[in-house]
Amino acid sequence: MAKKVKTNLMWGGRFDEGPDVLMESINASINFDKRLYKQDIEGSVAHANMLAKQGIIEFSEADLICEGLAKIRLEIEEGKFEFKPSLEDIHMNIEARLAELIGSTAGKLHTARSRNDQVALDFRMWVRDHIDIAISDLRKLIEAFINQADLNSDLIMPGFTHMQVAQPVSWSHHMMAFVEMFGRDLARFEDARRRLNECPLGGAALAGTSFPIDRHTTSKILGFDRPMANSIDSTSDRDFALEFLTCSAICATHLSRFSEELVIWSSAQFNFVEISERFSSGSSIMPQKKNPDAAELIRAKVSRINGSLVALLTTMKGLPLTYSKDMQEDKEQVFDAADTLLLSLRVMTGMLNELKPNKTNLEKAASVGFSTATDLADWLVKNIKIPFREAHEITGKLVKRAEENSCELKDLSLDDMQEANSLINKGVYSVLSVQNSVASRTSYGGTSPEEVRKQVLTWRKKLSL
Numbered sequence: 484m485a486k487k488v489k490t491n492l493m494w495g496g497r498f499d500e501g502p503d504v505l506m507e508s509i510n511a512s513i514n515f516d517k518r519l520y521k522q523d524i525e526g527s528v529a530h531a532n533m534l535a536k537q538g539i540i541e542f543s544e545a546d547l548i549c550e551g552l553a554k555i556r557l558e559i560e561e562g563k564f565e566f567k568p569s570l571e572d573i574h575m576n577i578e579a580r581l582a583e584l585i586g587s588t589a590g591k592l593h594t595a596r597s598r599n600d601q602v603a604l605d606f607r608m609w610v611r612d613h614i615d616i617a618i619s620d621l622r623k624l625i626e627a628f629i630n631q632a633d634l635n636s637d638l639i640m641p642g643f644t645h646m647q648v649a650q651p652v653s654w655s656h657h658m659m660a661f662v663e664m665f666g667r668d669l670a671r672f673e674d675a676r677r678r679l680n681e682c683p684l685g686g687a688a689l690a691g692t693s694f695p696i697d698r699h700t701t702s703k704i705l706g707f708d709r710p711m712a713n714s715i716d717s718t719s720d721r722d723f724a725l726e727f728l729t730c731s732a733i734c735a736t737h738l739s740r741f742s743e744e745l746v747i748w749s750s751a752q753f754n755f756v757e758i759s760e761r762f763s764s765g766s767s768i769m770p771q772k773k774n775p776d777a778a779e780l781i782r783a784k785v786s787r788i789n790g791s792l793v794a795l796l797t798t799m800k801g802l803p804l805t806y807s808k809d810m811q812e813d814k815e816q817v818f819d820a821a822d823t824l825l826l827s828l829r830v831m832t833g834m835l836n837e838l839k840p841n842k843t844n845l846e847k848a849a850s851v852g853f854s855t856a857t858d859l860a861d862w863l864v865k866n867i868k869i870p871f872r873e874a875h876e877i878t879g880k881l882v883k884r885a886e887e888n889s890c891e892l893k894d895l896s897l898d899d900m901q902e903a904n905s906l907i908n909k910g911v912y913s914v915l916s917v918q919n920s921v922a923s924r925t926s927y928g929g930t931s932p933e934e935v936r937k938q939v940l941t942w943r944k945k946l947s948l
């Protein structure tokens with residue numbers, strides 16, 4: 484039967500008419516899913532070889548298919564491949580080109596396979612590749628934080644709650660807090676990868692296939708731990724993409740929080756750090772300005788990733804099993820989130836490697852705002868044996884007195900101190916310096932140099948740095 488030229492070569496059998504131009508433009512995904520070409524070809528090679536091994540096609544046919552696919556890969560990588568929106572997506576673009584190159588044998592590749600398990604496979608492998616890249620980039624970022632902690636181990640800065648000076652801490656301690664946060668991100672990506680790593684290929688359209696395929700073989704060749712256990716789930720699951728977006732959103736949130744600190748710290752009012760010129764930009768009207776644009780952009784980028792997560796959750800939430808075309812919308816969200824996250828991670832690592840803390844200003848800021856008031860209260864508890872609540876009250880009075888005198892706690896006279904409590908002696912002054920305050924916080928995970936040193940060593944060992 485003669486077929487109308489304009490119907491789709493892959494599925495046009497029951498159609499008399501080709502698609503409307505508008506239909507083509509809403510339906511085609513090739514403009515973005517061409518990014519899956521490598522995974523698509525890898526999956527097809529594994530599938531073709533398995534079909535031959537199982538006696539479903541001839542070995543010579545599998546060889547011909549694989550040679551054709553290798554040629555296509557080269558054409559794509561050399562920019563010589565013509566992507567056609569009329570062929571909808573990457574899967575059909577590659578198969579159509581294969582038919583041009585090797586003739587009708589190309590048509591055997593799709594035996595015991597559907598685009599439903601094909602796209603589930605390609606996308607899963609793409610996400611897996613990008614989890615691996617995110618993990619490697621995260622390791623570099625964590626190393627940059629550890630180096631910052633190591634290089635400036637004697638530096639003291641104010642610790643904040645409510646953005647008000649709270650207690651002095653060490654710079655290293657603050658850096659190591661981010662190591663913990665990004666360390667959890669790393670573990671989250673590793674964990675998501677473990678759950679992702681089951682192979683959907685062989686699920687076929689949704690119900691499996693009557694051909695004697697070997698899903699264990701393809702799963703192994705493609706680096707998966709096992710085939711997915713349920714063919715319906717194989718074609719309808721997008722949890723791996725949602726998990727990738729979730730991990731990315733949390734990680735980008737951490738990047739955003741540090742960015743916010745960099746923006747504040749690099750302001751003239753704080754002047755805690757200097758961001759290198761290579762990661763700053765100037766103002767076209769105010770010649771004196773050096774703006775922390777990279778930090779601001781990373782702070783903002785998280786919104787795109789959060790948007791992608793919410794978008795895909797919303798796409799998936801009402802979908803009946805198994806495949807619906809709605810799921811084609813998964814890719815742009817994940818591609819954009821991955822690009823955004825990886826760029827943010829790399830820029831932050833670059834910025835952090837060149838970040839210079841300003842020792843004088845950090846230490847000066849650490850000692851204003853009565854940052855050692857808790858140390859004074861603790862001294863009262865330990866030395867004159869009063870309950871902490873009473874000590875808190877006495878210290879509050881002393882803070883008020885210091886405020887009236889426009890001085891710091893350490894500048895109050897012993898008379899002033901004894902007016903608040905007659906048992907206070909000059910031993911109290913030893914706990915009022917920021918150095919002693921930091922050194923005294925030796926509880927597990929605290930800010931004392933030995934404790935922070937332990938954290939640094941643990942992480943260096945954990946990451947084999």
Ligand code: ARG
Pocket residue numbers: 512516571572598599602806808810811812
């Ligand atoms: N381009 C499609 C997607 O990305 C491929 C799967 C199409 N499957 C189908 N039954 N129409 O989701």
